Amino acid sequence: MATPPRNIVVVGNGIAGLTAADTLRAGGFDGDLTIVGAEGRPAYSRPALSKALLRSDADLASHELPPPDHGATELLGRAAAALDPGRRVLMLDDGSELGYDGLVIASGSRARRLGTLPDELVLRTLDDAMRLRERITSRPDLVVVGGGPLGMEVASGALQAGCRVTLVTNEPPMERQLGTHLGETITETALARGLTLIVTPAARVVDRGGRSVAELADGRLIEADLLLTAVGDIPNTEWLAGSGLPSGGALPVDSRGRLRPDIVAAGDVAAVPTAAGHARSPIWHSAIEQARVAAAALLRGDASSELHARPYFWTEQFDLDLRVAGRTPLVGEPEVIDGDVGAPEGPALLRWRHDDGTATAVALNYRIPIPRLRRLCEASAVV
Amino acid sequence: MRIELDRPRCEGHGLCEEAAPDLMHLDDYSDLVIDVPEVEGEALERARAAVRACPVAALRLV
Numbered sequence: 001m002a003t004p005p006r007n008i009v010v011v012g013n014g015i016a017g018l019t020a021a022d023t024l025r026a027g028g029f030d031g032d033l034t035i036v037g038a039e040g041r042p043a044y045s046r047p048a049l050s051k052a053l054l055r056s057d058a059d060l061a062s063h064e065l066p067p068p069d070h071g072a073t074e075l076l077g078r079a080a081a082a083l084d085p086g087r088r089v090l091m092l093d094d095g096s097e098l099g100y101d102g103l104v105i106a107s108g109s110r111a112r113r114l115g116t117l118p119d120e121l122v123l124r125t126l127d128d129a130m131r132l133r134e135r136i137t138s139r140p141d142l143v144v145v146g147g148g149p150l151g152m153e154v155a156s157g158a159l160q161a162g163c164r165v166t167l168v169t170n171e172p173p174m175e176r177q178l179g180t181h182l183g184e185t186i187t188e189t190a191l192a193r194g195l196t197l198i199v200t201p202a203a204r205v206v207d208r209g210g211r212s213v214a215e216l217a218d219g220r221l222i223e224a225d226l227l228l229t230a231v232g233d234i235p236n237t238e239w240l241a242g243s244g245l246p247s248g249g250a251l252p253v254d255s256r257g258r259l260r261p262d263i264v265a266a267g268d269v270a271a272v273p274t275a276a277g278h279a280r281s282p283i284w285h286s287a288i289e290q291a292r293v294a295a296a297a298l299l300r301g302d303a304s305s306e307l308h309a310r311p312y313f314w315t316e317q318f319d320l321d322l323r324v325a326g327r328t329p330l331v332g333e334p335e336v337i338d339g340d341v342g343a344p345e346g347p348a349l350l351r352w353r354h355d356d357g358t359a360t361a362v363a364l365n366y367r368i369p370i371p372r373l374r375r376l377c378e379a380s381a382v383v
Numbered sequence: 384m385r386i387e388l389d390r391p392r393c394e395g396h397g398l399c400e401e402a403a404p405d406l407m408h409l410d411d412y413s414d415l416v417i418d419v420p421e422v423e424g425e426a427l428e429r430a431r432a433a434v435r436a437c438p439v440a441a442l443r444l445v
Contacts, residue, residue: 015435022435026428062392065440069431284438285398292432323396334437369409370397374419 004299005102005262006031010072011080012106013037014046016267016287018110020104023071023295034098036090038107039125040077042067047284049129050150052317055158058133068254080107083243085263102262102298105240105251106291109233109268109282114145115205120126120212121228123154132228136161142223143214145203147173151230152190156317159194166196166222168203168214169193179330181361185344189318198222205229208292233282235269252278255306257294257344264294272307275356285312308376320345323370326352326360326377337376339366351376384443386420386430392441399433399442406430415441 008024010017013035021035029105037043044063052062068074075092082091083103090098094330111122121135122128132154139162147169155165173190191197200216205227207213214222225305240247245259248269257264257272257322267287271278281290282308289309296304314323330352340346346365353359386406395413398422406419406429422430434442 019435022431045440052439059392062439066434066443069444169394202440285436288398288436312396312398314394367395367413367414369400369411370395370398371404371409374397 002297005100007100008102008104008250008298008333009098009100010035010104010106011090011268012108012267013039013043013074013076014106014108014267014287015043015065015284016108016269016291016308017104018043018065018068018070019224019288020106020264020295021068021072025070027296027299029299033070033183033375034100035070035072035074036078036080036092036098037074037076038079041126042076043241044126045284046124047314049126050123050153052083053129054133054136054154054161056161063129080239083240083245085243085245085260086213088262100262103264104291104294104298105259105263105265105269106267107236107239107269109235111229112232112234113205114203114229114231115207115212117207117210117212119227120205121226123150123228123230124233134376135226136163136316138174139163142166142226142228143168144228144230145169145205145214146230147171147175147199148177148230148232148233149174149313149317151228151313152186152317154228154230155190155195156193159318165255166194166198166224167201168198168216168222170199170201170203172195172199177328177330178324178362179332180181180307182330182364183300185364186317186320186322189320189345193318193320218382233268237269250278250280253294254291256297256302257290257303257307258297261301262298264298266290266294270294272309272363274309280364281309281311283313285310310377312370312374321363321365323363323373324360325362325370325373326358327354328360330360330362334362337361339364349376384422384425384430386417386422386434387443387445388415388417389441389443391414392439394439395437396442398436398438402432402436403429407433
């Protein structure tokens, strides 16, 4: 960029938008900074919503983040509605306009829904989490559709709260993310804790008398007091329709998070370059990594660092604590670095080697400093 | 400013150490050790990044 920006607008007040704003300030940007957040509340920790916050003995502040110190003008409760990149103007849903000379798009994503009725619960926002938390206190029967980390964490939390939980999924739980070895371990543990599991090729959510009901591939209906779907998320890019930027899907950015020299994107809305093409990585740590890179690119252009993604995520379900450093999915059997192979619930330190010389390391109920777990992912790593 | 740790909240994800390895580290038991609690200047910026990266808000700057 010829001249550094003096007026930057960040669309999105989640961890990506917040990290971008912090990084801009840390990088010396002292111009006008505005953050637009669709939810009318301060940013919070999304990973906590399906973990700590669902526990019956939860610390109800476990999602709260330290207050921001980026000094930005915060426009909360207002969403981006349209963009004119030629005039460099952002339109908001209240009809107001914001000019910019640098734009960070971190508008996140929303839960994908399977049905059309309002009684279908999802878990995406803090409001969703508080609603679910309140609903499970009366110990209803719950059907969860979706066998990924979110569906399994919700099922685990609801079981612990005393609900009867049936999980409906189109593939064995967690296998798409963590492969058959860990998927089977998790499934066995979940069943032993009392989860009812139904694997069916194509679950649907149908309207039966004004209520959302899960329907299996064979037509059988699974009735319960509550139904929650956890079947992925959809990037919030519809507001970019007509802007000339991609809309209705993820935003494919370059290795520095850029869509154009004056527009960057980060977090759940962005698809970053990988060896297998552009891909989203909708997890906490990736949002932070991407936002740091994107903010730096807005200030320093090609002189800034490219993204070197080091994925890390964790999940807590059915008394299993899994920390995963390196890329997924995981295929085949792991190398057991430490732990007892005869104890499926661990503690165990496992590693999967990939063809490109990198590896993915997993700590299963195993205490290890995460920087050490990460080092196990690097080529030719030794313990 | 001073980095404060809310130890019961810390889950040992180590994202803070990644952001500010000169200021804090996880020991062999995955317990966080704040090596440099009082920060200013450039170290303060790294401390801010460490505080921000924590998914369980176990760190604060006071």
